[in-house]
Amino acid sequence: MYHERAGFDLAAAEPDRRRRPRTPYRMQRRATERVTLLGQPIDLVRCEEVMHHVQHWVAEGQKALVANHNLHSLYLLRRDPSLKRFYDLADMVELDSTPLVWFGRLVGLANRSFHRCTYLDWRHHFWSVANRRGWRVMYIGGADGVAATAAENLTVRYPHAVIATRSGYFDADPGSTENAQVVDAVRAFDPHILFVGMGMPRQEKWIADVYASLPDCVVFSVGAAFDYEAGVQSAAPRWIGQLGLEWLFRLVADPGRLFTRYCIEPWFLIGPAMRDIRAALARR
Template identity: 55%
Template sequence: MSRRPEERVQVLGGSMDLVRPEEVFHFVAGKIAARESAVVANHNLHSLYLIRKDQKIAEFFATSDLIEVDSVPLIFWARIVGRASRRFHRCTYLDWRDAFWERAIREDWKVFFVGGAPGVGEKAVARIQADWPGARIRTHHGYFDVAPGSAENQAVVDAINDYRPDIVLVGMGMPRQEVWVLDNQAKLGPCVTFTVGGAFDYEAGVQRPSPRWMGQVGMEWLFRLVVDPRRLFTRYCVEPWHLMGPALRDVRRALARQVSSRRVSDAARAEYVRASDLARSDSLGGR
């Protein structure tokens, strides 16, 4: 995919691409056809908080090839501050699941999933293949020593490379999955790596996803908070306050763009009036 300049925007201190799922798949298909590696990340309010606190997470997003937006509130905020964001720019595994597996089967993509507790990946694969017979998937649980150079980590990298996948889905939760991809992507053969959080936990039925309508209206966070308040209270009720500084900067930039646009419009209008007056004077002088 040839990224248009207006697709990548700066919002709440982070860079992200305003792309639809079909544009993501077009990008992925191009990388696979060229046998090139790439990383597809996703931003939400939690990751925007983390890039301010963790240098490795900041490096992960700085080096990612495509950054989806995984947050309707973030999309709404981007639109408020003058970015051309729409609801269809939300890209998450659960939103593009069906289109992804349909494309994977049609293109004969091989997929490797890393993450989840032992047994979760296998259960998820069984459910996926029940819906999409012919899907080519191999898995490895995420409960291993991820330290660079550890024997367990090397074994996982070797298993991925032996399989030679086109797509690697990493679902270890944020920020563990991002750090793992940052540390290991260069060790993998040519493939496109996605960070997908708890996607396969949902596939396996060990976690309950929110109704999709709640995601579309930006209330998925509330559903997840009610289901797991102890783990998610800080993420949803405390961390967003740390983004007030970037939010105020977004507002100042939006106001500056409006002032600049108004000045350009006023200058263009003045130039038009001046040109019209000159034309009228020339016409009168020629009589």
């Protein structure tokens, strides 16, 4: 379902990328910005730095992938090594976990609270930029009608952003007809930004499968982002996230679905955590 503001001149806000000479933009990292935590590479970036890089990628008409790591993704990666394909493609890996920020500081890394970075942290900044620049934004995910409602809500606040949505309920097998139709819809819309919110690890596997077939755009795996925008899920206040208690807020709201994620899975990361601690002690 497409949502467009009638009469808005998209070309005036964001020139056609296909008509512009393309200069590859490379994300420059400071020495302490890319770290290895629990065995996986993560970028210590602030929310405003994420938006800085995204605007450069869009301006140059460049394809890029922004991933994120939290305790759940680190657990899934150990259980399902095929997820590595997705993270190998990523140009940036956000740190989406305050407990991981704390653990990184414990083992001597440069983690700070402002490095906790995910859609709910930069959503207002992102949509402000998308509105100002007239970006085309596509979201794939959610139950039928949910993403469309989110798009309508966002269009009221950000009328110059052009938003398209597709339900996440389709056969995502690489050889299926439905999957090909979704990829064709993305190519036809030619977004500047593609949000994929089909739950972890389904969204990551789908992105890895179709990434080469996608048009040049910045791709994010964002989970239930549009569920929050549609009001079907309640987002924790950001101060709760900064205190490292967002997991508790979500657990209380949905214990049946999230008990295993928050109370069982972290125990399977003790091995890599101990290796990080031993390495920190050796450095000291």
